[in-house]
Amino acid sequence: GLDVTIFVDTVDLLRENQHDLLGDKLRDHYIDMITEGKFDLVIAAPPCDSFSRALFHDDWGPKRLRDRFSPWGFEGLSGKDLQKAEDGNTLVYFAIQVARAAATCLYKKVGFILEFPE
Numbered sequence: 001g002l003d004v005t006i007f008v009d010t011v012d013l014l015r016e017n018q019h020d021l022l023g024d025k026l027r028d029h030y031i032d033m034i035t036e037g038k039f040d041l042v043i044a045a046p047p048c049d050s051f052s053r054a055l056f057h058d059d060w061g062p063k064r065l066r067d068r069f070s071p072w073g074f075e076g077l078s079g080k081d082l083q084k085a086e087d088g089n090t091l092v093y094f095a096i097q098v099a100r101a102a103a104t105c106l107y108k109k110v111g112f113i114l115e116f117p118e
Contacts, residue, residue: 009039013047013091022087027094034098037107044095045115050088 011019011030021027034042050065050073065085066073073085095114102110 021094022090027097031097031101034101034110035105037105037110039102039110040108041111041113042098042102043113043115044098046091046095047088048116050084051092051116 011021013019013021019026021030033039049062055062055064056067063081064074065077065081065088072089073082077085099112099114102112
């Protein structure tokens with residue numbers, strides 16, 4: 001058999017307060033780790049709550065904050081709706097930065113998988 005050690009570092013915004021990727025410091029930390037070749041594979045899964053097509057199924061569910069014509073959020077959003085859209089944008093942009101860091105790592109090939117949003 002193979003003698004393999006696998007190290008997994010998970011970040012879950014809903015389960016762990018110390019995993020607040022909305023703060024620049026933690027996002028920068030992970031970008032540095034990826035750029036330095038600390039990971040072999042990175043899987044990014046930004047929250048889908050404001051990006052999902054399911055929001056367009058009916059008018060009884062959560063409020064739509066964006067569509068294909070306004071992917072970064074509708075004009076005129078305010079309060080909690082604006083914050084939710086901006087938080088989603090921050091995390092999607094971070095996923096793009098993660099992909100770039102994985103693709104440009106000078107030390108080794110780093111795999112990248114993006115799960116959602118569409």
